[in-house]
Amino acid sequence: MVERMGVNASGARHTRARAAWAAVLMTAAGCSATMHEPKVAVPGPGIVHEVRPGENLYRIGKAYGISDRELARINNLQNPDRVAVGQRIFIPGGQRVLPVNVITPKRAIVDAPEAHEFPHGEGVFIWPLASGTLTSTFGPRGQSFHDGIDISGAPGTAVHAARDGHVIYSDTLRGYGNVVIVEHEGGYATVYAHNEENLVHAGDRIRQGDTIARLGNSGRTSGPNLHFEVRKDNIARNPIYFLPAGHAVARETAQHAEDDAT
Ligand SMILES: [Zn+2]
Numbered sequence: 404m405v406e407r408m409g410v411n412a413s414g415a416r417h418t419r420a421r422a423a424w425a426a427v428l429m430t431a432a433g434c435s436a437t438m439h440e441p442k443v444a445v446p447g448p449g450i451v452h453e454v455r456p457g458e459n460l461y462r463i464g465k466a467y468g469i470s471d472r473e474l475a476r477i478n479n480l481q482n483p484d485r486v487a488v489g490q491r492i493f494i495p496g497g498q499r500v501l502p503v504n505v506i507t508p509k510r511a512i513v514d515a516p517e518a519h520e521f522p523h524g525e526g527v528f529i530w531p532l533a534s535g536t537l538t539s540t541f542g543p544r545g546q547s548f549h550d551g552i553d554i555s556g557a558p559g560t561a562v563h564a565a566r567d568g569h570v571i572y573s574d575t576l577r578g579y580g581n582v583v584i585v586e587h588e589g590g591y592a593t594v595y596a597h598n599e600e601n602l603v604h605a606g607d608r609i610r611q612g613d614t615i616a617r618l619g620n621s622g623r624t625s626g627p628n629l630h631f632e633v634r635k636d637n638i639a640r641n642p643i644y645f646l647p648a649g650h651a652v653a654r655e656t657a658q659h660a661e662d663d664a665t
Pocket of ligand 1: 549553630631
């Protein structure tokens with residue numbers, strides 16, 4: 404693996420952006436300094452993401468709203484399953500480096516939590532919407548995995564914090580649109596995506612039930628809906644297990660949100 408940028412002489416002859424990009428490709432592809440110019444088209448504006456511990460191409464792609472396959476193709480990766488810490492990945496269209504570990508779960512567990520895994524007390528989590536329709540469930544979705552549930556509702560509907568906590572992320576992300584992530588006691592976090600508008604900021608302390616966003620259609624969605632996740636120790640769990648039963652959110656048998664990014 405080539406460790407540093409700029410070792411390839413052919414890259415230096417291009418414009419600055421082109422040179423940097425070519426070097427990234429060289430590094431990512433692990434080619435030797437004698438290799439000629441990469442046969443990959445320069446895809447335009449973007450940023451370089453340096454892989455951090457615990458990240459993989461799937462998670463990086465998910466955070467930036469681009470598939471891991473596409474990232475592998477663009478970066479000319481021979482083995483997309485084995486990106487190394489410190490490796491530089493070009494993110495087409497990326498505008499700033501994102502905290503992948505905050506934005507994406509490490510992995511997901513489909514099984515129901517064991518009794519001891521639930522936080523103590525009644526009503527620890529509440530539904531983030533007063534009413535709505537559950538349009539997509541947690542679990543495998545084609546080649547991908549749906550890390551949360553989707554609840555459709557009228558645009559502008561108040562999105563409530565499921566539990567007391569503090570906001571660790573409130574911003575726009577490709578795919579997710581406007582997204583808020585709230586950290587709670589005991590290693591829990593909840594995620595609220597596709598918002599029309601976020602009403603809180605990173606660092607804010609919030610109470611259960613506070614209105615933190617307005618339901619919307621931002622990001623990659625097939626209609627106005629809230630994408631909601633529950634994570635424990637940054638592992639995505641099925642939110643249904645943590646939410647009280649008998650709520651006004653109706654279940655819809657047909658899943659028509661298959662093309663949602665998140
Ligand atoms: Zn979703």
